[in-house]
Amino acid sequence: MARTEWLRTARRAALGLLLASSAGFAAAAATISIVNADGPGEGFNDPTPVAPVGGNPGLTLGQQRLNAFAYAASVWGASLDSSVNITVRANFDPLTCTATSAVLGSAGPTTIFADFPGAPVAGTWYHASLASKLAQADLSDAFMPGTPMIAARFNSNLGNAGCLTGSGFYLGLDNNTGGRINLVVVLLHEFGHGLGFSTVTNSATGAQISGLPSIYDRFAYDNTLGKLWSDMTDAERVFSAINPRQLAWTGANVTAAAPAVLTPGTPELVVNAPSGLAGTYLIGAAVFGPPFTTPGLNRQVMPVVEGGNLGLACTPLDAVNAAAVKNRIAFVIRGTCAFTVKVKNAQNAGAVGVLVMDNVAGSAPPSLGGADATITIPSGRISFDDGVKFIGAMNFTPGNRSTGVVARLALNPTRLAGADAAGRVLLYTPNPRQPGSSVSHWDDSATRNLLMEPAINADLTQFVFPPYDLTLPMFKDIGW
Numbered sequence: 001m002a003r004t005e006w007l008r009t010a011r012r013a014a015l016g017l018l019l020a021s022s023a024g025f026a027a028a029a030a031t032i033s034i035v036n037a038d039g040p041g042e043g044f045n046d047p048t049p050v051a052p053v054g055g056n057p058g059l060t061l062g063q064q065r066l067n068a069f070a071y072a073a074s075v076w077g078a079s080l081d082s083s084v085n086i087t088v089r090a091n092f093d094p095l096t097c098t099a100t101s102a103v104l105g106s107a108g109p110t111t112i113f114a115d116f117p118g119a120p121v122a123g124t125w126y127h128a129s130l131a132s133k134l135a136q137a138d139l140s141d142a143f144m145p146g147t148p149m150i151a152a153r154f155n156s157n158l159g160n161a162g163c164l165t166g167s168g169f170y171l172g173l174d175n176n177t178g179g180r181i182n183l184v185v186v187l188l189h190e191f192g193h194g195l196g197f198s199t200v201t202n203s204a205t206g207a208q209i210s211g212l213p214s215i216y217d218r219f220a221y222d223n224t225l226g227k228l229w230s231d232m233t234d235a236e237r238v239f240s241a242i243n244p245r246q247l248a249w250t251g252a253n254v255t256a257a258a259p260a261v262l263t264p265g266t267p268e269l270v271v272n273a274p275s276g277l278a279g280t281y282l283i284g285a286a287v288f289g290p291p292f293t294t295p296g297l298n299r300q301v302m303p304v305v306e307g308g309n310l311g312l313a314c315t316p317l318d319a320v321n322a323a324a325v326k327n328r329i330a331f332v333i334r335g336t337c338a339f340t341v342k343v344k345n346a347q348n349a350g351a352v353g354v355l356v357m358d359n360v361a362g363s364a365p366p367s368l369g370g371a372d373a374t375i376t377i378p379s380g381r382i383s384f385d386d387g388v389k390f391i392g393a394m395n396f397t398p399g400n401r402s403t404g405v406v407a408r409l410a411l412n413p414t415r416l417a418g419a420d421a422a423g424r425v426l427l428y429t430p431n432p433r434q435p436g437s438s439v440s441h442w443d444d445s446a447t448r449n450l451l452m453e454p455a456i457n458a459d460l461t462q463f464v465f466p467p468y469d470l471t472l473p474m475f476k477d478i479g480w
Helices: 060-080 128-135 140-141 183-195 214-217 234-242 253-261 319-326 339-350 383-395 471-478
Strands: 003-006 032-036 086-093 105-109 111-115 152-157 220-222 247-249 264-273 278-282 298-301 327-331 351-359 379-382 406-416
Touching: 032 319, 060 086, 060 351, 086 128, 086 183, 105 183, 105 247, 111 128, 111 140, 128 140, 128 183, 140 383, 214 471, 234 247, 253 471, 264 379, 278 327, 298 319, 298 351, 298 383, 327 339, 327 383, 339 351, 351 383, 351 406, 379 383
Parallel strands: 032 086, 086 152, 298 327, 327 351, 351 379
Antiparallel strands: 003 111, 105 152, 220 247, 264 278, 264 406, 298 406
């Protein structure tokens, strides 16, 4: 007898803003139907007049939204194969947002199934849409008549005052967003979660539903523990969910496609001395200035000291600090001013590289954001915990700058950006855990940027297959 679980609310896999043919895959066809769950005058039923935009001919806001949904559904429908109609209950609601950040949408399966007729792996949860495809029957409707397979919500307030003010959804279908947030890409991402790109295991407690893993868990492998999520204890899954850049996808389709999608070379921080600090550390390379190279920049690391403490470098460096960092890698702390300001001040003082230590706990360190075409030295960001280790090894005082710390900012050419040493694509496991995002996304170190990363990127396309993206290969791994 098939096992069924009702997910009373869609598992939130939020796309948090921080702001062709499918080669190698057989022809596919699936029908994805949108079930309008909005009330009169709102969401899909909003009568506000609008002009056609980017291939979207709708003349009201509601109709344009519905057209964008239908278009995104057709993209997935052309990529997947199912004889069963895939139903998505969708609506617009006010979601969490501020003037500078917002939850764009959330989606997940309404029901999950295990041990159904045609299940490839026994004792394993499958999202309703995939389970129905494999069973060749609408299992959600059979479980409870009228139940859609996927539930999705999207932010109706986006762009209004106090909710990413002025940055609303772009409703065109042509990917020419003009700097606005591409609704079609957001839809492709969220539909992806509902179709199977997420675990249903609790990443906060490690608990499996009814003691069974999801099919997703059977491909998530922790390099530190040497185990799949499906084989771990609850405590091990809790650890793995916050084990940065160590949880990898083992599916053969994704691993085979990764070299055609991801860029060769992973930024690394390698400490050579002192011996107690030696090793390879996670680093978020700056998006400005020159990229890391091979074999890279190998120099002594020298702190900028202000008032006896690690400095901010928000103002031009004084003569003592300038002498200390000249021809070396400057070490500064995050805060008060932009990353570009810190790096430019160090560069002007003669530094040949910069390390920025985070001022709050968290790992893996994200990249240094910003833009300044005049910056000509490499720089990167390290975690607060790693920065504390550096400070301890330096044991610096205002009168002592001979720290003995030697490090190399380099690009490891043997690893794809966003993959482990074995070429397996990494899943997102930041510390601290990010509810709704951890484990159920690709890691944000991937380059090129991928559709199923935790944050939207402006360079995403509307293609879900190689060489543009890895979502379709992942779906092939789990049974689509």
